[in-house]
Amino acid sequence: MAQAQAQDVIRCQYCEDEPALFQCLPCGDELCSKCKVFHLKSKVPSGHKIISFSESLDPSNMIKMCEKHPTKPYEVCCEDCQVPVCIICIEETHGKHTIGKMKNLYEEQKTSMVKELHQLKNQFKLQVTQTLAEAKSGKSKLKKSHEKVRSRMSEEAKQLIDQITAMLNKTLQESKDDEEKEEAEISKYETKLEVFQQQLEKIIEKYENLTQNGHPADLILYRKQSPHTVKNLTLPDRIEITPLSFKSRKLQDMTQFGDLLKTKIRYQKVGIPAITDDGDQSWKPEQTNKKLLVKPELLHKVDIKNKSNELYHVECVDETKAYVSGSGPGILLIDTLGKELENVITEVQPRGLAVMFDDSLIFSTGSKGTILKVSHDKKMSTFVKDKYNLRGLCCTKSGDILACTGPGDTARVVRYRSSGEKIQEIVHNHNGKKLYSYPRFVCENINGDVCVADRSNPDKLVVVNMDGEFRFNYHGKTGHLKYTFFTSLEIATDSLGHILISDCLNNVLHLISKDGEFISFLLTQDVLRPRGLSIDKSDNLWIGEWENSCVKMKIYKFLS
Structure with missing residues (x-):
């Protein structure tokens, strides 16, 4: 083993007895302490530069021979050409260039x-x-x-x-x-x-x-x-x-x-x-077809005649008309000018509105535990009969119907097929804790998430995936608020996945991402007690104002 270790020691190139501790960069010779003295006495055109082996490991002290002139090392750089050069390179090519230190x-x-x-x-x-x-x-x-x-x-x-x-x-x-x-x-x-x-x-x-x-x-x-x-x-x-x-x-x-x-x-x-x-x-932002406007553009102010001051629900049919209901019985179909196109007479106050794929209107009756369907020929029939107090409604992209129930022990979101058959109840998170206290309004996001406005003191938005697995809660955002508490009433989603929440008492809309991240407040100075929300197929936002003696609804363009 001792012999092997001795063989690993680099010997002086001159005496071949003593370990080499130094290296002359221009000559490339490896020297011991004694031979170093004699080496310095020899004269060479480029002179000597002797450094220790530890210094020779520094990249700046390494010898690199010129690719064009293999016998000459790179010593300096041409600053004009941004390349290393040797002495001959300077004479042949870079004589008039600025030469600097490598x-x-x-x-x-x-x-x-x-x-x-x-x-x-x-x-x-x-x-x-x-x-x-x-x-x-x-x-x-x-x-x-x-x-x-x-x-x-x-x-x-x-x-x-x-x-x-x-x-x-x-x-x-x-x-x-x-x-x-x-x-x-x-x-x-x-x-x-x-x-x-x-x-x-x-x-x-x-x-x-x-x-x-x-x-x-x-x-x-x-x-x-x-x-x-x-x-x-x-x-x-x-x-x-x-x-x-x-x-x-x-x-x-x-x-x-x-x-x-x-x-x-x-x-x-x-x-x-x-x-x-x-x-x-x-990172540069990803390219998308639509983006948020800096300030929403008001398209229409709609005065709804023959209706009480309290407007609760708005449900778009298309870009030109929507169903609305308020604090008493009855549902109106109106256009963007406020013209009454249809009057649906109901015995009770609607607790939720939704439009199905075939454009049929359905509405929930609250404590009566029914969802009624209004066909195209104006006939009314029972679509769902359940034991729960049925409130907010939503028609999903697959044609299913989501309904909020509660409050208390019966608080949940129920999914029905388009035939009225119950197929799912969303009640608890993965830890067995109840998700909702008093779910009032529900909508579906672009990725199939079930978004619920829950009146739970304090209010919150609860989002689960289509299988009922908990994703996140949103408890509001301070700033621009008249009150410190968050009042989540109706909600809506757009084609980019944004979730909009009407904060009625604070006169503001909360805009958050599909993953629950706060983006901004909308219309902080422009709406009075916003409650009913709906977004049509062109991503125009229809807002019902809860208390207003004149204008009952406004329609905004907020995506371009």
Whole structure:
């Protein structure tokens, strides 16, 4: 072992007995302490520069021979060309250029490269990792949604037995075929992300080697050959998956088992992070078709005649008309000019309004425990009869009906099919704790979340996913409020996933994201006791004013 260790010691090139402790950079000779003295006495055109072995490990002290003139080392840099040069390079090519120290250019380029390395590791790599995770999660959710839809279709099929078996099998097969195609598309996308991730790792490794262990000339040459490596990187599109859904049909209306609403897979361009002088990164916003206006634009003021001062509910049919109701019996269908198009006579005050896919009107009756349906020929029938006190209503994108019940022990959200059959009750979170105290209004978000305004002292917005799993609560936001408490009344959602909440006593609307993040207050000076909310198919916001002697409703454009 001692012999092996002795062989590892570098010996002086002159006496070959003593360990070499020094190196002459111009000559490349390795010297002991004694021979160092004699070496300095020898004369060479370039002179001697002797350093210790520990100093020789510093990249700035390493010897790098010129690629054009292999017998001459790089000693300085051409500042005009931004390249390292030797003595002959200066004579042949760079004689009239500005020549500077290699260390100065090295430090400048290294500083820039370290910033880009930080960007690669903390932005690009993180973004790709997150996007890949989203894709994998999306595929998992996609599979679950397909399984859930196929299960629901099977339940429908049991009621129709032999008459629809052939149509059922055809639709199931269509779902399976689509699933295979969709999974194949996402798998291909995952492969693309993984390839990009590998390329990114190679670039990061290259940058780390050049900035930490490489010779200054290598770094400078690399920057000369590839000055825009990071700038030219283009992140892969982000994936956005809208799971498929299923809408059943009545037997007499069917030509096939049901309507299979296809899965939607979209890719979104990802902004490239820009490096500021202090090294901070800021991401460019993603491109979207619509965006929030700085100030909502008032489109219409609607005076609703023959109606009490208290307006509670607004439910759009389309961009030109909406159903409204207030503190007493009756429902009006009005247009944007306030013209009465239809008067629905009811025995009780409506507690919730909704418009179904076929444009039929339904309304809840509160303590009577019914949801009544008004057909196109103005006939009224019982759509749902339940034991609960039924209030806020919503028609989902799949055609289901959501209803709020309560208060107290009966507080929950109930889901009914378009046939009136109860299929779900949302009551507790995953810990068994009740989600609601007094749910008053309900709507569905673009990703199928169930959003509920709960009068719970203090009020809150409760959001769960379509399976009833808790996502988040929103307890209001201070600022621009007349009162310190939050009064969540009606709610609505737009095509971008925003959730709008009418805070009646504070004369303001709260605008939050689909994930519960506060964005802004809307119309802080423009509405009086906002209560009824509805958003039409063009994303125009219809607001009913609870107490107003003149104008009862306003319509705003808040997305462009």
